[in-house]
Amino acid sequence: MENRRCLEYTCPSHGGWGMVRIGMLIPESHQLFVCPSACGRHGALGAIKQGLKNRLSYLYLEESDVISGYDDAIYDAVDELLRRLYERPKVLIVFVSCLDDLIGTDGDAVIDELSVRYPDVKFRMGHMNPIQSDSDEPPLVSIWKNVYSLMERDAEECIPAVNMLGNYVPIDEDGEFHELMALLGMKICHVGNCETYQELKEMGNSCLNLLVTPPVEKVARQLKREQGMDYIFAPVKYDFEEIKEEYQTIFDKFSEMGVISEVAMVGGDTTDAMDHFRVRAEQIISAAENKARKAIEDAREAVGERSLYVDYSAFVDPFRVAAFFHKEGFPIKRVYAKDIDENQEEYRYLVEQTDVEIVHIKGHDIVNKWKESDEGIAIGLEAAYVSGAKHVVSVFQDEKMFGFHGVCLLMEKLKKSVEEEVDLENVINQAGLVV
Amino acid sequence: MIKIAVYGKGGIGKSTTTSNLSAALSDNGLKVMQIGCDPKADSTKNLVSGIKIPTVLDQIKEKGKSIKLDDIVFKGYGKTLCVEAGGPTPGIGCAGRGIIAAFEELERLHAYEEYESDVVLYDVLGDVVCGGFAMPIRGGYAEHVFVVTSGEMMSLYAANNIASAIKSFGSRGYAKFEGMILNSRNIENELEIVQKAAAEMETQIVKVLPRSGEVQLAEAQKKTVVEALPECAMAMEYRDLAKRVMEAC
Numbered sequence A: 001m002e003n004r005r006c007l008e009y010t011c012p013s014h015g016g017w018g019m020v021r022i023g024m025l026i027p028e029s030h031q032l033f034v035c036p037s038a039c040g041r042h043g044a045l046g047a048i049k050q051g052l053k054n055r056l057s058y059l060y061l062e063e064s065d066v067i068s069g070y071d072d073a074i075y076d077a078v079d080e081l082l083r084r085l086y087e088r089p090k091v092l093i094v095f096v097s098c099l100d101d102l103i104g105t106d107g108d109a110v111i112d113e114l115s116v117r118y119p120d121v122k123f124r125m126g127h128m129n130p131i132q133s134d135s136d137e138p139p140l141v142s143i144w145k146n147v148y149s150l151m152e153r154d155a156e157e158c159i160p161a162v163n164m165l166g167n168y169v170p171i172d173e174d175g176e177f178h179e180l181m182a183l184l185g186m187k188i189c190h191v192g193n194c195e196t197y198q199e200l201k202e203m204g205n206s207c208l209n210l211l212v213t214p215p216v217e218k219v220a221r222q223l224k225r226e227q228g229m230d231y232i233f234a235p236v237k238y239d240f241e242e243i244k245e246e247y248q249t250i251f252d253k254f255s256e257m258g259v260i261s262e263v264a265m266v267g268g269d270t271t272d273a274m275d276h277f278r279v280r281a282e283q284i285i286s287a288a289e290n291k292a293r294k295a296i297e298d299a300r301e302a303v304g305e306r307s308l309y310v311d312y313s314a315f316v317d318p319f320r321v322a323a324f325f326h327k328e329g330f331p332i333k334r335v336y337a338k339d340i341d342e343n344q345e346e347y348r349y350l351v352e353q354t355d356v357e358i359v360h361i362k363g364h365d366i367v368n369k370w371k372e373s374d375e376g377i378a379i380g381l382e383a384a385y386v387s388g389a390k391h392v393v394s395v396f397q398d399e400k401m402f403g404f405h406g407v408c409l410l411m412e413k414l415k416k417s418v419e420e421e422v423d424l425e426n427v428i429n430q431a432g433l434v435v
Numbered sequence B: 001m002i003k004i005a006v007y008g009k010g011g012i013g014k015s016t017t018t019s020n021l022s023a024a025l026s027d028n029g030l031k032v033m034q035i036g037c038d039p040k041a042d043s044t045k046n047l048v049s050g051i052k053i054p055t056v057l058d059q060i061k062e063k064g065k066s067i068k069l070d071d072i073v074f075k076g077y078g079k080t081l082c083v084e085a086g087g088p089t090p091g092i093g094c095a096g097r098g099i100i101a102a103f104e105e106l107e108r109l110h111a112y113e114e115y116e117s118d119v120v121l122y123d124v125l126g127d128v129v130c131g132g133f134a135m136p137i138r139g140g141y142a143e144h145v146f147v148v149t150s151g152e153m154m155s156l157y158a159a160n161n162i163a164s165a166i167k168s169f170g171s172r173g174y175a176k177f178e179g180m181i182l183n184s185r186n187i188e189n190e191l192e193i194v195q196k197a198a199a200e201m202e203t204q205i206v207k208v209l210p211r212s213g214e215v216q217l218a219e220a221q222k223k224t225v226v227e228a229l230p231e232c233a234m235a236m237e238y239r240d241l242a243k244r245v246m247e248a249c
Helices: A019-023 A037-049 A063-068 A071-084 A099-103 A107-117 A139-148 A176-183 A197-205 A214-227 A240-257 A259-265 A270-303 A318-327 A345-353 A364-369 A381-387 A403-419 A424-430 B014-027 B056-066 B095-108 B111-115 B131-137 B153-170 B190-200 B213-220 B233-248
Strands: A029-035 A056-060 A091-097 A122-128 A159-165 A187-189 A206-211 A230-233 A308-311 A332-337 A357-360 A377-379 A391-393 B002-008 B032-037 B080-084 B119-124 B144-149 B176-183 B205-209
Touching: A019 A029, A019 A037, A019 A091, A019 A122, A019 A139, A029 A037, A029 A071, A029 A122, A037 A056, A056 A071, A071 A091, A071 A107, A091 A099, A091 A107, A099 B095, A107 A122, A122 A139, A139 A214, A159 A197, A159 A214, A176 A187, A176 A270, A176 A403, A197 A206, A206 A214, A206 A240, A214 A230, A230 A240, A240 A259, A240 A270, A240 A403, A270 A403, A308 A318, A308 A381, A318 A332, A318 A345, A332 A381, A345 A357, A357 A364, A364 A381, A377 A381, A377 A403, A381 A424, A391 A403, B002 B014, B002 B153, B014 B032, B014 B080, B014 B119, B014 B233, B032 B095, B032 B111, B032 B131, B056 B095, B095 B111, B095 B131, B119 B131, B131 B153, B144 B153, B144 B233, B153 B176, B153 B190, B176 B190, B176 B233, B190 B205, B205 B233, B213 B233
Parallel strands: A029 A056, A029 A091, A091 A122, A159 A187, A159 A206, A206 A230, A308 A332, A308 A377, A332 A357, A377 A391, B002 B119, B002 B144, B032 B080, B032 B119, B144 B176, B176 B205
Antiparallel strands: none
């Protein structure tokens, strides 16, 4: 309640992946925003910066639409849009704004009607309604639901592939996780790698969904209920023991599903093949671990005494990363957080056993810590803006990182950041953020 | 589970009729959940001895995410379960949004599944004036709609509006208009007037409830007629209404 009484600070480097950009991950899709014109500003400017403007359209609502409802206006707009687009989209997301929470448009009925009118297009109703941020289905959960609900299982048996859900960009292909999955004959699928809607649809035939971030849990549960797609959580970890535990959890799941033995049997004797897999997996993991250890040592030496400032936009779990940095001997000074779970183990570790400061980046008292850290290294663009650090690691939500290779990527970025000072405005523009 | 919405002009006797219907169905051994969809939050008062139960919207405001079903669903007469959606202070806010929010909360808490009710009755304020008030007759909610009316013009006018809304949703495969319940005001030629209106709306009169002082007697005891005066003639009328409603559904 205390926070509700205060203004929240939003810094100019806020943003990254919003509703529009996430929805645009759907190949061959188009978005129609149905909202008052002012609601379109951020999404439209972002789409221009991110090169997505040709896939985004607006139906501006007026007062008469608010009074009368706008089901028919949506039908007319979709009709016009589909006639005017040079290429017919395979998927069309009709977004409504907070206004619709009051109007109460029957979204399901609108989608059903559109699906009857245009059977060759898949329709989804999107909700750009931050007013529902505290609800059971905030915008982020809703948009991921729209993306992944397009996966359809049409094969009788699942194929040897695993989907990574909830991360914005695919993990780096040079990592050990790719190698491990290849050993099992498993392909790693990600919506960002799909060039066609058909490819996204076919991800429904994969045998397992790995949930990298929490907002995809709802759609994962739905896919399990409706299509029998199993899932486990596999968030990005940095602590070495946690990485190994996560791999073990994934392998246990495959083992439980009989996937390992099936693949291993191709080579002949099951037991021998299983043993072979275990030996090879251990070798791969061990080699990756050694590389990550070396990368940490190199980065630590490069960073020296410079303080590290970590923010919530860089990592899904900034406390986990900050604890990792501290345990590895980096001079981590501050975490700029947004949501704080005071019972979280890593948070408690930082508060009780270290001098690391935890700062609520949206709190009005952020101005007391303003631009005081130009010698430090900011990891995340919000930390960069607020701290004033000249050395910056530009990363959003653990992008591309997973496993030991993820640690290596982070360390490489850290080392590189030491070598040069950045023009933050330039970095913000390159990241496609809207000020 | 049978889900029924009861609509009608304000003050026509919807809540009295619905509460007595709930009580009569409960006496028949059915578990009934009555959901009042009116900011006044007085739909179920005669099922809970006149106690003002907390509304869904008040509890959302007070408890936020920690809200539980026990905070909003209350045991009433017999096997009835009582819920009041609630709404804004008169003159401010948006009542339609209130209904949407209350329904979303009931769904989020799996209220229907948890209580395994045989019948759910939505007692809806007045006319289908906006999207919020249409919520009870959308997909997933009531499959059957009854409209309470008298022979007075304004009441029939509202009934016609409600019938139009149901009809326009018909193509979406939503609720079916099962008929009108004539809550008699003893005006001249009342039955004929309502029969004519029903024919124009392509529906029927499911039950004629006579005007009776027993309703006021029971309400003075803060009870339904079915509970307070179970052997009286009006209680028999409500039991007959329950029978006819179930037959129609």
